[in-house]
Amino acid sequence: GKSVTEQTREILATIDRYLAQAGTDKAKLLSANIWLTDMATFGEMNAVWDAWVAPGHTPARATVEAKLAAPQYKVEIMVVAAR
Numbered sequence: 001g002k003s004v005t006e007q008t009r010e011i012l013a014t015i016d017r018y019l020a021q022a023g024t025d026k027a028k029l030l031s032a033n034i035w036l037t038d039m040a041t042f043g044e045m046n047a048v049w050d051a052w053v054a055p056g057h058t059p060a061r062a063t064v065e066a067k068l069a070a071p072q073y074k075v076e077i078m079v080v081a082a083r
Contacts, residue, residue, distance in 0.1 A: 004041040007075045008048040015079055026052070028082045029059035035076040039065040045075055 002010075019025050036045060042063065053059075059079070068076055 001072045001074075004036070004044040004074050005048055007073070008045045008077070011075060011077045012048065012052045015077065019079075019081055022081070022083065024081050024083050025054075026081070027054040027057040029053075029057065030080045030082055032059050032061045032077060032079045034061065034063040035066045035068060036063065037065070037068055037074050039063075041074065 016026065019028075034045065034049075036042060045063075066076075068074070
């Protein structure tokens, strides 16, 4: 399966596309929820996240450990953005 790093990169690229379709971007993020199947992978996810977020526009964020829909999924991210 894909690593947490790869999954996080793919999710954030998808989020960028959705934000663009909605006429906004990651500088307008208000909040983010992140679910990890294993909190031991927090550092891996966080390195990708920190490289992606717009400097000076880091949203409020909650990160929790949880079981996800299928075993191949290791990361889930949901964001709320303003226009």
